[in-house]
Amino acid sequence: MEAAEKQPLLKVEHLKQYFKVSKTFTVKAVDDISFDIFPGETYGLVGESGSGKSTTGRSVIRLYDPTDGTITFNGENITGKLSAAQEKMLRTKMQMIFQDPMASLNPREKVIDIIAQGLDVHHLYKNQAERRDKVYRMLERVGLSHEHANRYPHQFSGGQRQRIGIARALIMNPDLVIADEAISALDVSIQAQVVNLMKDIQKETGCAYLFIAHDLSMVKYISDRIGVLHLGHLVETGTKDEIFENPVHPYTKSLLSAIPHTNPRVEKHRKALVYDYAKSGIHYENGTRHLVDGTHYVLATDEEFATWTAQKGALES
Amino acid sequence: MNERKHVLKIRGLDVSFKTSAGMVHAVRGVDLDLFEGETLAIVGESGSGKSVTVKTVMGIRASNETVNAGSVEFTYHDGEKEVTEDLVKLSGKEMRKRIKGKRIAMVFQDPMTSLDPTMTIGKQIMEGMRYHYKTPKAEAFQRAVELLKEVGIEDAEKRMKNYPHQLSGGMRQRVVIAIALACKPQLLICDEPTTALDVTVQAKILELIQDIQKRTGIAVIYITHDLGVVAKIADYVNVMYAGKIVESGTVDDIFYEPRHPYTWGLLSSMPDLDTTDEKLYTIPGSPPNLLHPVKGDAFAPRNEYAMAIDFEEEPPMFTINSHHKAATWLLHPQAPKVEMPEQLKKRIDAMMKGGR
Numbered sequence: 001m002e003a004a005e006k007q008p009l010l011k012v013e014h015l016k017q018y019f020k021v022s023k024t025f026t027v028k029a030v031d032d033i034s035f036d037i038f039p040g041e042t043y044g045l046v047g048e049s050g051s052g053k054s055t056t057g058r059s060v061i062r063l064y065d066p067t068d069g070t071i072t073f074n075g076e077n078i079t080g081k082l083s084a085a086q087e088k089m090l091r092t093k094m095q096m097i098f099q100d101p102m103a104s105l106n107p108r109e110k111v112i113d114i115i116a117q118g119l120d121v122h123h124l125y126k127n128q129a130e131r132r133d134k135v136y137r138m139l140e141r142v143g144l145s146h147e148h149a150n151r152y153p154h155q156f157s158g159g160q161r162q163r164i165g166i167a168r169a170l171i172m173n174p175d176l177v178i179a180d181e182a183i184s185a186l187d188v189s190i191q192a193q194v195v196n197l198m199k200d201i202q203k204e205t206g207c208a209y210l211f212i213a214h215d216l217s218m219v220k221y222i223s224d225r226i227g228v229l230h231l232g233h234l235v236e237t238g239t240k241d242e243i244f245e246n247p248v249h250p251y252t253k254s255l256l257s258a259i260p261h262t263n264p265r266v267e268k269h270r271k272a273l274v275y276d277y278a279k280s281g282i283h284y285e286n287g288t289r290h291l292v293d294g295t296h297y298v299l300a301t302d303e304e305f306a307t308w309t310a311q312k313g314a315l316e317s
Numbered sequence: 318m319n320e321r322k323h324v325l326k327i328r329g330l331d332v333s334f335k336t337s338a339g340m341v342h343a344v345r346g347v348d349l350d351l352f353e354g355e356t357l358a359i360v361g362e363s364g365s366g367k368s369v370t371v372k373t374v375m376g377i378r379a380s381n382e383t384v385n386a387g388s389v390e391f392t393y394h395d396g397e398k399e400v401t402e403d404l405v406k407l408s409g410k411e412m413r414k415r416i417k418g419k420r421i422a423m424v425f426q427d428p429m430t431s432l433d434p435t436m437t438i439g440k441q442i443m444e445g446m447r448y449h450y451k452t453p454k455a456e457a458f459q460r461a462v463e464l465l466k467e468v469g470i471e472d473a474e475k476r477m478k479n480y481p482h483q484l485s486g487g488m489r490q491r492v493v494i495a496i497a498l499a500c501k502p503q504l505l506i507c508d509e510p511t512t513a514l515d516v517t518v519q520a521k522i523l524e525l526i527q528d529i530q531k532r533t534g535i536a537v538i539y540i541t542h543d544l545g546v547v548a549k550i551a552d553y554v555n556v557m558y559a560g561k562i563v564e565s566g567t568v569d570d571i572f573y574e575p576r577h578p579y580t581w582g583l584l585s586s587m588p589d590l591d592t593t594d595e596k597l598y599t600i601p602g603s604p605p606n607l608l609h610p611v612k613g614d615a616f617a618p619r620n621e622y623a624m625a626i627d628f629e630e631e632p633p634m635f636t637i638n639s640h641h642k643a644a645t646w647l648l649h650p651q652a653p654k655v656e657m658p659e660q661l662k663k664r665i666d667a668m669m670k671g672g673r
Binding site: 048049157159187188189190192193195196199214215216217218220221254255257258259260261262263264265266267268270271272274275 | 362363486515516517518519520521523524542543544545546547548549551568569572582583584586587588596597598599600603668669
């Protein structure tokens with residue numbers, strides 16, 4: 001793997017994000033997770049609702065203040081208090097695309113102002129003509145046209161709105177884009193269009209994606225590497241082939257078996273594997289990162305690791 | 318094979334909505350057949366009219382909605398008698414008294430909004446029985462506990478006193494299903510019941526619905542846009558596009574021998590777990606705005622196989638065999654022979670061989 005020799009663009013080490021609900025109760029939304037993202041690659045983060053995948057994305061872009069751990073982005077430590085220069089670097093080079101394109105676009109602003117907002121904040125143009133040109137170019141790149149610039153978000157369909165969201169993120173020429181369930185709210189046929197667009201843009205600009213989703217088939221399609229989150233712990237991470245061909249952790253196995261296949265003959269008689277954390281006897285806190293092979297890690301205790309790897313390939317498809 | 322008995326027979330259903338922008342013609346002549354003990358899946362993009370169709374069956378109408386034409390014949394057993402009624406002709410009051418919740422039950426997409434947050438779940442399950450059958454309270458309570466056990470909720474008696482917010486998403490949807498089954502309906506309509514749920518929970522809910530159907534022989538209409546879900550639960554599939562059913566057949570017909578270009582597009586654009594191609598197939602463009610009258614085939618502008626006639630005249634339903642029909646001019650005897658896209662063909666061949 002050539003990517004392994006490169007410096008990671010984003011390095012997350014032992015990230016913890018706790019939310020104090022009351023004096024006695026703290027939600028450990030993200031509990032000690034570590035992963036790297038290399039320049040130009042797509043890292044898919046999957047898990048069920050409440051697993052902490054969105055929280056991870058939000059902590060990385062510093063919408064939250066991480067409780068513990070370090071996040072290194074572009075060689076700068078972006079945990080703790082940020083200097084003005086660091087803040088500027090983070091706010092331009094890391095961007096986010098949100099789930100609901102209706103809720104994330106200001107309904108009272110025209111598309112041109114929505115897309116140019118980042119430019120406005122960071123004074124990245126000399127005059128109005130340059131600002132307009134930049135927005136027009138961006139609109140074209142995401143498959144919209146100039147006339148769309150003076151319209152309002154409600155005049156667009158869901159897929160078009162998400163294109164506007166993508167344009168707003170990409171106009172800053174980011175190195176990393178966090179896509180938080182960016183396609184979940186769209187129709188199937190539109191999802192494919194948006195995913196293709198994201199792939200095209202990645203090829204052109206070489207930006208990296210942190211792709212957060214619960215739809216595993218789409219994640220497999222777009223990602224180079226995948227991390228599986230459950231209850232705030234990263235239970236397994238590796239390249240998509242490592243995860244899909246050789247899942248080790250029982251949770252990953254149950255997650256994979258839950259995806260319905262599009263083949264009725266197989267699907268009719270298949271039962272999904274059941275995984276119940278409470279009854280499984282697994283305690284994520286006791287687990288440590290075990291290397292399976294390559295970049296494939298799994299969270300387990302020594303005994304668990306031995307039993308799981310012994311039953312390798314036991315996932316029936 | 319036994320004689321298949323009709324539960325639902327829709328003919329020429331045509332529904333429009335009056336909006337400030339004009340009349341939106343949401344359903345443009347839908348024919349649909351559902352037989353006892355079978356599952357029919359309706360697939361389509363949002364705005365294709367699938368929800369409107371089943372809501373008309375259920376008698377849920379918006380204030381700006383008019384049913385222009387068509388009939389919805391529903392057959393049910395009232396004691397020993399077999400009754401067939403046209404649901405379109407029934408008044409709201411009659412529907413409420415005799416049909417809704419009693420003979421036809423519905424499960425909605427979001428369990429948080431379909432449950433009453435101020436009522437215990439036990440009370441909500443008992444409500445239908447108390448209203449429709451005047452079941453004594455103690456008996457209704459017993460039955461509600463049984464239902465909760467049936468849908469896989471542990472500690473059923475304790476759970477009866479819980480409020481919806483105390484349950485997880487999957488549990489809530491199980492409660493909604495229990496409510497739907499409370500009055501022993503003949504027809505269960507599921508409108509995207511798992512879209513708001515996680516995949517692991519979705520798998521369990523689907524298995525539950527399959528299981529219930531096996532035990533009670535209830536007929537199910539299942540609305541979804543997820544073809545994986547269709548493959549799992551459906552016996553028959555109707556593909557809807559722009560207010561019309563464009564292809565209908567058994568699940569094998571639709572997955573292994575699709576004939577309509579829209580179905581080809583839908584099947585090709587699904588990323589399955591084996592997709593390795595650089596690019597996902599997409600159907601170009603977007604669905605038509607039904608505010609404007611559709612000339613010819615509604616799918617023609619997005620159809621790479623469209624012929625001149627597609628822009629002129631609407632294709633009729635061509636019958637391929639006793640269970641498979643499609644509305645595309647490509648099936649006309651004089652049409653040029655067009656094969657499904659190469660890539661899709663390869664995929665289907667691989668599926669037939671029993672791969673994943």
